Amino acid sequence: MLRALLLLMALATLPGPAIAQDRAAIERQFRTWLEQTIWPRARAGGVSRATFDSAFSGVRLNWDLPDLVPPGSAPRTPKTQRQSEFGAPAKYFSAGNLNAATSTGRTMARRHATTLSRVERATGVPGRIILGIWGRESAYGRAAIPHNAFQVLGTKGFMSTRAPYFTDELIAALQIAQAGHAPGAAMKSSWAGALGQPQFMPSNFLKYAADGDGDGRADIWRSEADTIASIATYLARHGWIAGRDWGFEVNVPPQVSCTLEGPDQGRRIAEWEAMGIARVSGRPFPAHERRGQGFLLMPAGRHGPAFVVTPNFYVLKDYNMSDLYALFVGHVGDRIQFGSGDFQGRWGDVGRMYRSDIAAMQRALIGMGHDVGGADGLPGFRTRRSIGRWQEASGHPATCFPTPAMTSALSR
Template sequence: MRKGMISACMAAALIVSPVMAKPGFEQYVASLKDEAREAGISDALLERAFDGIEYHERAVSSDRNQPERRLTLDEYIPRAVPDWKVAQAKKLYNQHYDALKKVGEQYQVQPRFIVALWGVESNFGKLQGSYNVIEALSTLAFDGRREAFFRKETMAALTILQQGHIAPEDMKGSWAGAMGQSQFMPSSFINYAVDGNQDGKKDIWQTEADVFASAANYLKQAGWDDTYTWGRQVQVPEQLDRSLLGTGADKGLLLSDWQTKGVRRMNGQALPKVDIKAWLIQPDDEKGRAYLVYNNYQSLLKWNRSHYFALAVSHLADRIKFD
């Protein structure tokens, strides 16, 4: 029995607590407080925001250990946009249609893209993250790999608290500090969050009117144009010059130019006869899926630089409309 007790104690000692004491972290937090005071954050709020926070080992582990194997788009899209999510998206689209239509008209963003972003970012608000945002950001700033970025985000999060949009104990998010149903980083909140229901607070955690308006405002400021959609999957000729691929400013060609180069719709038919610039992307390899994407897709990339993210949102938006 004694041997069993010793083994159990040794096993427990090997388990790393997700929140732990860390030499130097307390002093680092003190420097964050000093910087925040200089920026006008009150002492009362600082004491409340930093009360009880510790170094969060799990946040650092998540930051440093991203999955090495990446799914192909053929594997990823069905997982990111499963039938059950499409059904839920359509149901919520219809349920909130009046509010979405109003926001869509105000910001000139098609409502289906607002719902698609909502679904991809947080499963329609169900998966917002449970990390204390101030604790996660302070930990990642202290870790040092991207100190300047996370220190700036910590200051932005404190500004949000100072403005009274949410209480410190309710400011929850991902391990990286992305917050609410729209998963805005604090700096994105400062720049794009909107008080959609006019109650004096920008609440992207619980208030859907604010979530919808904030997402639409982000897209609009990122250059969205509701005259057009995002793009389409295409067939690419084997002999196409692959130096043409990419989303750089110098890579965009008119659809008529892509037509001349042999790019076709997935059914083999000619591309639309529309005078619009498009970019050709093939995120996996020369045998993977290819897409011609428009400027609205570029706006999605400003939200998140991942092609996988932007394509998941785009496919979900299309299925809301066409299924």
């Protein structure tokens, strides 16, 4: 271990040509890994040598991707946050993002009304929710998807914090290429390896891609009907409950602690109502929703809007494991269909902390016995409510969101 540490320190001080030489050595390890680890798995999965060679022709490691762990180095929490779904809520819900997704979504709702209605009858997933996802993932198929999927998945499978996951996705991508599902030169992806208009990871394409236009194939790259059907199929198979909403913006009175947040602390919506939680609209919760289970959601703690969400909210999170993502999708869907306005609650200025600082805070909370869900630098619900419980135990009102001042206080 000491030898590896000294080597890394030495590499950090080497001039540019030496660093390039080290990267060249890692590139050679990458090619060996492809041949000795990936090719046997791909061959066992039905991939031909011709498909394999074509996929990796000219492919080199992409050193600009996030969360990389090159051979000989140790994993570390990045200082900054590159994924918008875990960044500042106010920026994520900017007027530009919301208005663009809503305006184009209404156009697509009219254009694809027949398909959306048919798919909703078949799956129980509302058309507005499908449109919300489609808009967020690829701007309804209009967003540029710039990366070579095999380069992204190969790089992250070879050297990232979630290497086994991305290795499995790489094999799935090769199987997609082998079966000829993607049109020519269409194996482009996001920085995470997601494909097509619904931005499916390759394994999700193999499981959930659906034929929405009746031509006998599922084409999530060129077919809007197939994209609609595929998104709905994914949500339905992940447990979408037909007839229930995704959630409601609410006012949470001071006597209701923000530490009650989370999918593991659900109770009937009528019970939340009895505690003093009410919809911001002033309207009562629908009768059938009052009987169902609901969950408190405060994605910025006391610094932003609050919600009572249903199990369907967590189905949306299965699509992308971010509270802000699921909230955005549901909100845009409501704006498309019902003309809903902005949230009444306002997002506070909570987006200036470094991810590495939040990770340090999480490690301190773990040391106190709190379950924060891991020291990953992401302020998820376990971290938020752990902060609130620490605040309450310290005799302070719970705000349930990290701030710079907490870093030093937690380290005492």
